Amino acid sequence: MEHLELIRKAKTGDPESFEKLLSLYGDRLYRTAFLYAGNREDALDIIQETACKAFLAIGNLKEEKYFSTWLTRILLNAAYEFLRKRKRDIPFASVEKFSGGTESIRMESMDLVRAIQRLRKSYRDAIILFYYQDLPIKEVAKIMKVPDGTVKTYLKRGKEELKSILEGWEFDERRMAPEKI
């Protein structure tokens, strides 16, 4: 079924169409929820809440072409609401190991999740929405309710901060590694 048709059917309150529609976004929803939550169980809880809120609100979606932006905003709200309920920083031990890919990529992804969680909120949202949700600057600006130029600043600084965090860890790991004689 066409994407647009699914949206239209979902707007009438048809749960099957809505489920199919959200399943198209399943990978992206999960990976983004994971970046905020840091572990699988919490990421799945965020998806459940997103699906619940989105299904209740889809009748109010005015322009179908903005479905992705609209869904992303709900996901972010659900993620922050979840973090607010969880009420504490994610302990290092709760960041899960990944079970797919090569070992080095798995380690890098764990670093990415940890590094993103250390970014300040504005940089974190901008980086996730622009680079990982693949939204244009204008859409990111709409979701974050800031001007386009501010998003660009957040992206620049966020990217620098993220690189600095990741490079800092790599430096620490190199320093800790035994030297070859």
Added chain:
Amino acid sequence: MKEGWHLKKYNAIEVPEKEVREAIRAGIRKAGLSVSKKKRRKTGPLLLSAAAAALILASGIFLSPVADALAKVPFIGQLYGNFDDLVGKHLESQQLITRLNQSAADKGIKVKITSAYYDGAILGATFDVNGKVKGNGSDPPYAFYEIFGGDERISDSKELVRLEPKGKGFTGHIRLYYPASDLPENATFPLAFKAIGETEGEWKFNVPVEQLPYEKLKMDKAVSKQGIRIHFDSMIVGKASTAIDYTAIFPKGGEENQVRLEIYDDDGEIKSLMDGIDLEVKKEGQQVIVKGRTIILRPLNGDRPSLTVYPKVALAGEDPNEPLELEPFRIDFK
């Protein structure tokens, strides 16, 4: 995806596709059940005033002698062993769980409440499900339940709970906090299951609970910063849990602020907390006054333990992971 920047790392986050589909389905189901409920009842105001709380309590919780309803034989078994409930597990090991045998049947499905506890400010119950339970796919089904009539002014009053296979049927577990400052000794809490697996129906209970002996300690400690003040009022020390009650005063617009307590005992940080419970919220002039509670979900270590409390406030609209930090203090039980 722009620049391929860290794309490899992002894509290496493996997606549990089946579980994601299940989470989407569960969310839609939760929404559908909320909608059908909403159509039947009017929603109340968002803020829970003291008067509203009294009304909920008057209509939702019935203070009554429960001796006849409770089986006095303590239950010895492994009811809580499979659930993430440290309070239930500790009470079970001390034989302080009360066995119950209340059943309700509808649509060919029988639900039986098998046990309950009421320790300090926290309640728990276990239940079994038998009959024609239809799941969705091969995963264990969910049950959707409401407590206190699904009152939307009480958070977590409607929940989905995952059922675990047990014999030819399933078993499940509920844990909730008592939603008022004053704790009655004996009470019944209204519990209604609205769906078991794919079957919608009604399985209603008034679960009788009897509060275990506890100690109430008066506190008089206040901390403040940036126009926010938290006064710590009292502690309720139960057999396997401890509640800390406080009154927070926020400037106007601070309804969504949330108090978080980071608590340490002699063994380090206590991770098992139910935090930021709002019992009453009221506006007075330019202020918002919140009566709140934090519950430590395990027994305190030692006879006369000491705790160090780091109060924090997650400010509305700010990153909840960067809360405002207030002055820490120590509590000695001497």
